[in-house]
Amino acid sequence: MAYDKFNILKSSAVPLPIENVDTDQIIPARFLKATERKGFGDNLFRDWRYNPDNTPKEHFVLNNPIYSGKILVGGKNFGSGSSREHAAWAVYDYGFRCVVSSFFADIFRNNCLNIGVLPVQVSPEFLDKIFKAIEANPNAELEISLPEQTITILETGESEGFAINDYKKENMLNGFDDIDYLLNIKKDIEVFAQDTPL
Amino acid sequence: MSKTLFDKVWDSHVVKHIENGPDVLFIDRHLVHEVTSPVAFLGLKNRNIKVLYPERTFATADHNTPTRNQHLPVKDKLSANQLKALEENSKAHNIPYWGLGHEKNGIVHVIGPENGITVPGATIVCGDSHTSTHGAFGAIAFGIGTSEVEMVLSTQCIMQPKAKSLRISIDGDLNIGVTPKDVALFIISKLTTSGATGYFVEYAGEVFRNMSMEGRMTVCNLSIEMGARGGMIAPDEKTFDYIKGREYTPKGATWDKAMKYWQTLYSDENAVFDKEITFTANEIEPMITYGTNPGMGIGIQNGIPSADAVEGGNATYKKSLQYMAFNEGEAMIGKPIDFVFLGSCTNGRIEDFRAFASIIKGRKKADNVTAWLVPGSHRVEEAIRREGILDILNTAGFELREPGCSACLAMNDDKIPAGKYAVSTSNRNFEGRQGPGSRTLLASPLVAAAAAVTGKVTDPRELMELQTA
Numbered sequence: 263m264a265y266d267k268f269n270i271l272k273s274s275a276v277p278l279p280i281e282n283v284d285t286d287q288i289i290p291a292r293f294l295k296a297t298e299r300k301g302f303g304d305n306l307f308r309d310w311r312y313n314p315d316n317t318p319k320e321h322f323v324l325n326n327p328i329y330s331g332k333i334l335v336g337g338k339n340f341g342s343g344s345s346r347e348h349a350a351w352a353v354y355d356y357g358f359r360c361v362v363s364s365f366f367a368d369i370f371r372n373n374c375l376n377i378g379v380l381p382v383q384v385s386p387e388f389l390d391k392i393f394k395a396i397e398a399n400p401n402a403e404l405e406i407s408l409p410e411q412t413i414t415i416l417e418t419g420e421s422e423g424f425a426i427n428d429y430k431k432e433n434m435l436n437g438f439d440d441i442d443y444l445l446n447i448k449k450d451i452e453v454f455a456q457d458t459p460l
Numbered sequence: 461m462s463k464t465l466f467d468k469v470w471d472s473h474v475v476k477h478i479e480n481g482p483d484v485l486f487i488d489r490h491l492v493h494e495v496t497s498p499v500a501f502l503g504l505k506n507r508n509i510k511v512l513y514p515e516r517t518f519a520t521a522d523h524n525t526p527t528r529n530q531h532l533p534v535k536d537k538l539s540a541n542q543l544k545a546l547e548e549n550s551k552a553h554n555i556p557y558w559g560l561g562h563e564k565n566g567i568v569h570v571i572g573p574e575n576g577i578t579v580p581g582a583t584i585v586c587g588d589s590h591t592s593t594h595g596a597f598g599a600i601a602f603g604i605g606t607s608e609v610e611m612v613l614s615t616q617c618i619m620q621p622k623a624k625s626l627r628i629s630i631d632g633d634l635n636i637g638v639t640p641k642d643v644a645l646f647i648i649s650k651l652t653t654s655g656a657t658g659y660f661v662e663y664a665g666e667v668f669r670n671m672s673m674e675g676r677m678t679v680c681n682l683s684i685e686m687g688a689r690g691g692m693i694a695p696d697e698k699t700f701d702y703i704k705g706r707e708y709t710p711k712g713a714t715w716d717k718a719m720k721y722w723q724t725l726y727s728d729e730n731a732v733f734d735k736e737i738t739f740t741a742n743e744i745e746p747m748i749t750y751g752t753n754p755g756m757g758i759g760i761q762n763g764i765p766s767a768d769a770v771e772g773g774n775a776t777y778k779k780s781l782q783y784m785a786f787n788e789g790e791a792m793i794g795k796p797i798d799f800v801f802l803g804s805c806t807n808g809r810i811e812d813f814r815a816f817a818s819i820i821k822g823r824k825k826a827d828n829v830t831a832w833l834v835p836g837s838h839r840v841e842e843a844i845r846r847e848g849i850l851d852i853l854n855t856a857g858f859e860l861r862e863p864g865c866s867a868c869l870a871m872n873d874d875k876i877p878a879g880k881y882a883v884s885t886s887n888r889n890f891e892g893r894q895g896p897g898s899r900t901l902l903a904s905p906l907v908a909a910a911a912a913v914t915g916k917v918t919d920p921r922e923l924m925e926l927q928t929a
Binding site: 279280281282284286287290291292294295296297298299309314337338339342343344345346347348350365366367368369372373376377427428429430439440441443444445447448450451454455458459 | 541542
């Protein structure tokens, strides 16, 4: 499925300074029963966000109206655990277009790239600066430039580069997905399959 | 040029390499289950395309399924919907579907090897992170997301950059009471849950050579819990003996030809790994976790470490202990528990039930413990009956449930209640993993059995009949 193009994103951010945020927290297993990709944002961080009686937990950041924006900033090793793409869908469906962390789990990173959420990996020092900037001013804006591969804290002007492979960058900029690419080389695949017995 | 085992298998499956981009990797076998596939099939429908190679695709029901009364319609509407969707999608695309009640039904990573779908040198994917299990046979096997499931259904390929290689070597003999699960939990506790991110792991050395195929599966299964894409072990005679004659493995001349190839699947002597880590077998003790990720594990006789002694943020560590209602410095031995779960793709194989039975034989289930014993497949269930293990379980006051993922991720009715402690042979102790508010202690089947009969965290060595030389 083709997705929205990503170019430059300027937005305030939601801070979640916790390490090893696993995908069971991002979307608990009991919410994986849908057969369509709809409405996962409602259950993003369900058990951190709501009490068992469905009242919002006051202290969780998504329930704090002073924080908003299209960027989620998480601690080290974000997205570990289950391969459920539903976690990336929930992040996207809630309204985030970018997740920033000092370290991502592999499958979560891939899943994000495949649905049009940009994972931006920064140094632990820069991650710290971002958290401090948001702490000082909840409206502090970040600018993420995919063409330049930079992330900037606009108030301080501090900036850092981030890595993304050329192919994925091109896809994100144009909103293409891998299946479009693969369907175009179907002949090569069929030739390869002939020589590859079961 | 010298190559690692991983290089050999990966390189032989690259359809195309994209400069500064991913490889297009051909996938030999694709395993599908009900939870991560419906949206992928919907994608195919929207593109108006069919599954490219249904004969390389296998579907089963496991994540959602009840572990009781499987002959009756599934009560949970949403689960029933997902199961129906998989059945219909499989039919529409000519994919074999092993639904509830089918003799081949069971947890996807248990039935793959059982039916010979898993073979050395293959590339195997599934929309489930524990696909790494199949690496035990010298295959490259890893978990994928739903977009990638759609990718493989429609093109039999996946686009990923090649991972870096990490070899973990352990030589020597394991101590009494130390199982493959303990070996894996030990490694994860040393590497942390992110320590192998970006790497594909090869397990090497005496400990893995001496391990049964079931044990190797347990170790490879848990590779993902240290962040690795997957784990693998070079195939040997044990591997070939295990797969020979299974339904989907090659036969006759094709077998001989395959064997010639499989026997080349090992890391060359001079192969260079991006990273090497070595442990010795005798440092490993029976393990138990105390926190909310699989890296938070200790030798069962040890105390819970203090925050400043562990890697990771202090706030995260404190949050974790608070969730578990444990304190720094406390002993794990003697902590009362409420539930025991034997099962999952990590420890739901026949050998795990044999280990469990070896401890509970002649003893009784503790009154304060609810035990859910869930075989990984119908074939495992059959073996439990055939080998007389069911009698041992029943005599000790336990009952056997029907196969499925069950309380590992609690997508069915098997949920550990909030605040309760479960000694679990599964793979994840994340917050709420086994049910909202549940508290999970990951451990081996021996530790689970010791807890099941004593009602508290117990060193299984105290209950083992120690062999004298």
